[in-house]
Amino acid sequence: MQTVDTKPQLNSTALWLMAILSGLVVANNYYNQPLLGLIANDFQVEEGTVSKISVLTQLGYACGLLFVVPLGDKVLRKRLILIDLLFVVGALLLMAFAQQLWLLYVASFFIGFTSIIPQIFVPMAAALSTADRKSSNIGLVMSGLLLGILLSRFLSGIIGEFWGWRSMFELAAGLMVMTWLLVWFYLPELKPNFMGSYVSLMKSVWHFAKTEPKLQLASFRGAMGFGAMSAVFTTLVFHLEGAPFYAGASVVGSFGLIGAVGALAAAFVGRLQQRFSVYQLIFGGILILLVSWGFIYFGQHSYAGLIIGIILIDLGLQSSHIMNQTDYFSIPTDATSRLNTVYMVSYFLGGSLGTYLAAVAWQYAGWEGVCLVGTTFSTLAFAAHILFGKNRVSSPGTA
Structure with a gap:
């Protein structure tokens, strides 16, 4: 294997473009969550049946990360992004016009499989950044990505309630056409x-994946953390539909907007590296994630308790997520896309597992079962960090 050393200058225009487009593309994976109740009613099926839509989207994303994102190290990245966006548009249109449940499943998988462009941008920002700017630049791109995740739920909840769930995916396809044009004209x-x-x-x-202990630990922490958050957001729509809330899709979606408070705060975590170590910052992030479940469980019958819990779970997860990435991007190698592939595949497999187990828990044990799943995932992340966080040392990497 040979490498070619090419490191263009990362200017502010390219950085901000990557941040904004990351949010627009990653949102495709999360539009479905507040809409699951509407989809279930439309197709006259049970809640557990439509929960497979979220699971398949996350599994599709994990597969796209595994098989497509590594190509960011091998082919021209702008060309890869432009081709991929065409398939994103096709998958979204299939979702919008599908009249059979199995077609929704197929469309959901391919929406996830193709909406992986943000995970080309994140390692790109890391590779082109100086050491002193790496955390802050990753944080900026991640801010766009995280806002896309959280605001997507708010947007889809509003649009789904007033114009129908299919309208959201039609709009999303139009946004991807606009994204294609922005990439074509402005991305170097x-x-x-x-x-x-x-x-x-x-x-x-x-x-x-086999030889980098730092990457292995970051991947496990990320998988468990995202599994915990996926558990609550996948089942929140079902919880709020019942007593004492009797809320619609727009209210459920607004919790994504609430979570943006925590995500925005997390974007500044990189600035704390001057005072705290990566180990300490990840410790704090996972601890917040764990504490959030206390509010989500004990405050389950009040908006106040759920709001505090959602803010904390987003703050904790995204803080630890950004520092996980800072940690493994410090491995001495140019293979940033491949490092990110290992981490993000693990991350979304964890999310898929959390979504699946939460759906099963909801069916048999209600909100208490969901909280047990989320708390267990958070505890596993915390335990792994305590036991192994100070002893992970990376070997010299090779591209």
Whole structure:
């Protein structure tokens, strides 16, 4: 394997474009969550049946991360993004016009599989940043991504309640056409850093997964944390539909807007590195994540308790997520897309597992079961960090 050292200057225009477009694209994966109740009513099926839509979207995202994102090290990234966006539009239109449940499942998987562009932008920002700007630049791109996740729920809840759930996916397809144009006209072309076959590229992904302890621990923490948050957001719509709330999709979606408070605060966590170590910042983030479940459980019958819990769960998860990425991007290698692949595949597999287990828990044990799932995931992340966080040392990387 050979590498070609090409590092264009990361200017503010490119950085902000990546942040904004990350939010627009990643939102595709989360529009469905506040709409599950509406979809269930439309197709006359049970809540657990439509929960598979969220699971398949996350599994699709994990597969896209595994098989597409590594190509960011091998091919021209702008070309890769433009081609991928065409498939995103197709998947969204299939979702909007599907008349059978199995087609919704297929569309959901491919929406996830194709909406992986933000995970090309994040390692791009890391690779092109100086050491002193890496955390803040990652934080900015992540801010756009996180706002896309959280505001997508708010937007889809409003649009779904007033214009129907299909309208949201039609709008999303239009937004992706606009994104394609912005990428075409304004994103600079970045050359690959990997010279080799696709097979050797994928082998190197597996090599990093097997040999980098710092990456392994970050991947586990991220998977457990995202599994915890997925548990609450997937089932929140069902919880709020019942007593004492009897809320519609727009109210459920507004919790995404509430969570944006925590996510925005998390975007500044990189600035705390001057006073605290990465270990301490991740410790604090996971601890907040764990504490959030106390509010979500004990405040389950009040908006105040749920609002505080949602703010804390977003703050805790996103703080630890940003610092996880800062941690493994410090591994001495140019293979940033492949490092990000290992982490984000694990992250969304954890999210898929959290979504699935929460749906099962909701069916058999209600909100208490969901809280048990989320607390367990958070505890596992905390325990792993305490036991192994100070002892992870990366080996010299190879691209």
